[in-house]
Amino acid sequence: MGLRLTDTSHTVNSDLVSTSHLVLGLLARGERHGYDLKREHDLRFPSARPLAYGQIYATLERMQRQGLVDAVSRERVDGPDRTTFRMTRQGRKELTTWLAEVETPAPFVTNLFATKVTLALLTGDEGAAADYLRRQRQAHLARMRDYTRVKTDPESSLSQVLAADYALSHLDADLRWMETALDRVTGLTEEMP
Amino acid sequence: MTVAAALRADSDAEMNRSPLLSARSVVVSYGRTPALRGVTMSVGGGEIVAVTGASGSGKSTLLLCLAGILRPDVGEVRFGDRVISAESEAARSRLRRREFGVLFQFGQLVPELSAVENVALPLLLSGVRRRPATTAALEWLDRFGIGDLADSRPPQMSGGQGQRVAVARAMVTEPVVVFADEPTGALDTLAGEQVLAQLVRVTREAGTTVILVTHDTRVAAYADREVVIRDGMLDEVATGSSDRPTS
Numbered sequence: 001m002g003l004r005l006t007d008t009s010h011t012v013n014s015d016l017v018s019t020s021h022l023v024l025g026l027l028a029r030g031e032r033h034g035y036d037l038k039r040e041h042d043l044r045f046p047s048a049r050p051l052a053y054g055q056i057y058a059t060l061e062r063m064q065r066q067g068l069v070d071a072v073s074r075e076r077v078d079g080p081d082r083t084t085f086r087m088t089r090q091g092r093k094e095l096t097t098w099l100a101e102v103e104t105p106a107p108f109v110t111n112l113f114a115t116k117v118t119l120a121l122l123t124g125d126e127g128a129a130a131d132y133l134r135r136q137r138q139a140h141l142a143r144m145r146d147y148t149r150v151k152t153d154p155e156s157s158l159s160q161v162l163a164a165d166y167a168l169s170h171l172d173a174d175l176r177w178m179e180t181a182l183d184r185v186t187g188l189t190e191e192m193p
Numbered sequence: 194m195t196v197a198a199a200l201r202a203d204s205d206a207e208m209n210r211s212p213l214l215s216a217r218s219v220v221v222s223y224g225r226t227p228a229l230r231g232v233t234m235s236v237g238g239g240e241i242v243a244v245t246g247a248s249g250s251g252k253s254t255l256l257l258c259l260a261g262i263l264r265p266d267v268g269e270v271r272f273g274d275r276v277i278s279a280e281s282e283a284a285r286s287r288l289r290r291r292e293f294g295v296l297f298q299f300g301q302l303v304p305e306l307s308a309v310e311n312v313a314l315p316l317l318l319s320g321v322r323r324r325p326a327t328t329a330a331l332e333w334l335d336r337f338g339i340g341d342l343a344d345s346r347p348p349q350m351s352g353g354q355g356q357r358v359a360v361a362r363a364m365v366t367e368p369v370v371v372f373a374d375e376p377t378g379a380l381d382t383l384a385g386e387q388v389l390a391q392l393v394r395v396t397r398e399a400g401t402t403v404i405l406v407t408h409d410t411r412v413a414a415y416a417d418r419e420v421v422i423r424d425g426m427l428d429e430v431a432t433g434s435s436d437r438p439t440s
Binding site: 144 | 247390393394410411413414415416417419421428430431432433
């Protein structure tokens with residue numbers, strides 16, 4: 001699929017996840033070396049920032065000291081040594097606990113759209129607020145079409161489809177808010193029957 | 194040559210220049226209640242257009258007018274170079290059978306008939322013999338991956354299966370335009386999404402024009418563009434410059 005989902009504000013973003021938990025999750029299906037971990041991460045989470053090698057190796061060393069991973073073998077292929085790691089029993093326990101942990105929903109949602117509408121109303125321009133909402137709605141729907149194309153492309157991976165579903169649900173929620181906001185804003189200027 | 198055949202014979206470029214279906218200044222009232230208050234819009238050949246709006250906005254009324262089911266009080270509806278809003282009920286009915294496919298959320302399948310009989314029905318109604326109609330119906334059921342349900346009756350099917358049968362029935366006459374009014378309900382289920390994805394894939398492959406009426410933006414996102422109806426009028430700002438109303 002040609003389209004890259006770079007809008008990380010609407011995607012499952014592994015930047016929000018600690019690198020240790022990412023590494024543990026990626027080791028769950030068997031031993032890997034750092035290069036494999038990076039490749040698999042970037043493949044499975046195409047919308048996240050790619051992991052840096054340095055970050056992976058630093059994390060693996062720290063996790064080894066914590067007893068979460070073991071170094072199993074070391075091999076040399078045209079260059080520096082490659083160490084293969086596997087998850088320890090303690091590592092698996094940590095991963096299972098973390099996966100089951102419910103995350104605290106964000107206490108508030110930053111909403112640039114609401115801020116703009118409020119400020120437009122403060123300037124006394126209801127027409128501009130309504131106009132902005134309509135055009136923002138159009139931009140949102142255009143983005144939803146992009147994600148729908150990703151979702152329905154037979155070439156898309158499950159990770160891409162899941163990320164697109166997530167993005168679509170959030171954009172849809174924004175759109176519903178815009179509809180309500182538009183009704184409220186236009187209601188301010190229309191005469192009541 | 195039918196309008197459909199003529200339009201199919203046109204080059205793509207020609208089809209992009211002249212709209213396939215258009216409404217001009219369409220006004221419809223139910224008693225004293227205005228449903229559409231002067232809507233002008235057009236749709237090109239092969240386009241998938243979502244018509245959205247809140248419930249009561251007039252979007253379903255617009256679909257009924259475009260499909261030639263309802264005649265506007267004022268204004269005109271054109272299909273190719275035919276002014277269908279000026280034609281008799283019999284002529285519009287023939288047009289619907291030959292060129293249009295319809296897909297509605299409720300009451301779409303005949304519960305007493307099997308899936309294959311339901312799908313063959315539009316062909317039988319337009320005079321095709323039973324055997325070729327059944328063959329075509331079976332092919333369409335296969336295309337939607339439900340060939341094994343051919344002998345099942347609607348009450349024996351899941352919601353998603355029934356929707357697939359309904360889509361096959363709308364496509365069996367190979368219509369020029371498919372009119373779909375909330376075809377998958379609120380799209381709350383994965384099954385609904387899959388039906389919609391299939392409808393879009395099949396119609397794109399066939400170059401069929403689709404008018405998709407929905408209140409759900411996730412459904413609208415399957416279309417090429419959106420036409421927003423608000424209080425019986427076209428919301429031109431929300432619809433954007435992508436719409437090309439006829440002059």
